[in-house]
Amino acid sequence: MDPLRIVVRVACAYVLLLVLVRLAGKTTVKHASPLDFVTALIAGDLVDDAVWAEVNASVFVVAAGSLFMVHAAVDYVRYRAGLAR
Amino acid sequence: MKEIVWIAGVTGLALGVVGLAVGPGHDTMTFVSPPEVVAEEFVRSLATGRYDRAARHLDDADGADAMLTAEGTSLRERAGAVSQVEGEAGSIGCDAATASTRITTSDAGELEWRFSLVRRTGTWKIQDWSAVD
Numbered sequence: 462m463d464p465l466r467i468v469v470r471v472a473c474a475y476v477l478l479l480v481l482v483r484l485a486g487k488t489t490v491k492h493a494s495p496l497d498f499v500t501a502l503i504a505g506d507l508v509d510d511a512v513w514a515e516v517n518a519s520v521f522v523v524a525a526g527s528l529f530m531v532h533a534a535v536d537y538v539r540y541r542a543g544l545a546r
Numbered sequence: 547m548k549e550i551v552w553i554a555g556v557t558g559l560a561l562g563v564v565g566l567a568v569g570p571g572h573d574t575m576t577f578v579s580p581p582e583v584v585a586e587e588f589v590r591s592l593a594t595g596r597y598d599r600a601a602r603h604l605d606d607a608d609g610a611d612a613m614l615t616a617e618g619t620s621l622r623e624r625a626g627a628v629s630q631v632e633g634e635a636g637s638i639g640c641d642a643a644t645a646s647t648r649i650t651t652s653d654a655g656e657l658e659w660r661f662s663l664v665r666r667t668g669t670w671k672i673q674d675w676s677a678v679d
Contacts, residue, residue: 462580462582466575466580469576470576470577477556477560481553481556484549484552484553484556485549486549513583514575514576514583515579515587516579517564517568517578517668517669518564518567518576518577518578519561519565519568522557522560522564523561526553526554526557526560527557530553530557533549533550533553534550536549537549537550
């Protein structure tokens with residue numbers, strides 16, 4: 462597989478995840494909850510498929526976007542219910 | 547709540563960028579699975595009996611279930627367990643490509659399958675394949 466294409470995929474996946482993580486309000490690992498950790502693991506697995514082109518980039522974008530949207534929604538519900546630390 | 551809207555917006559924007567790259571940009575290998583990866587995934591699905599996943603890679607998947615089941619069963623009976631599948635790029639054009647896969651099996655050694663693929667709505671689909679003797 463062309464290394465340059467791998468570089469492009471890695472860079473794009475990194476930038477997208479960076480933006481999504483920042484938008485989800487996560488800036489440090491120090492106060493991460495177990496759910497943040499699980500979300501990070503799932504996101505890492507999604508990147509693996511995208512980097513090796515086992516799925517189309519559109520599938521990765523939809524999956525990562527949905528993951529962070531659900532995560533943000535759960536955080537919001539926890540905050541509203543007074544469960545957030 | 548604002549975060550969710552922003553995430554949805556960024557996701558939509560990223561989808562738009564990918565759509566532009568694949569559509570008007572005619573990207574055939576970076577933001578879509580390249581032909582050799584599609585062929586590799588197809589053989590892996592076939593070898594492990596996941597025929598529904600294999601059918602997703604076909605250009606014409608209507609009524610392919612029986613054909614794929616027969617092909618997968620025949621492969622396993624003839625060659626035994628598949629231990630490794632490696633895709634190799636062939637020629638690639640704007641809307642047509644070729645690829646091959648080297649399949650390492652327990653009973654029949656190394657097999658080679660050649661694929662012809664066509665580009666449908668941006669993604670590569672398998673049109674035809676054959677074993678190389």
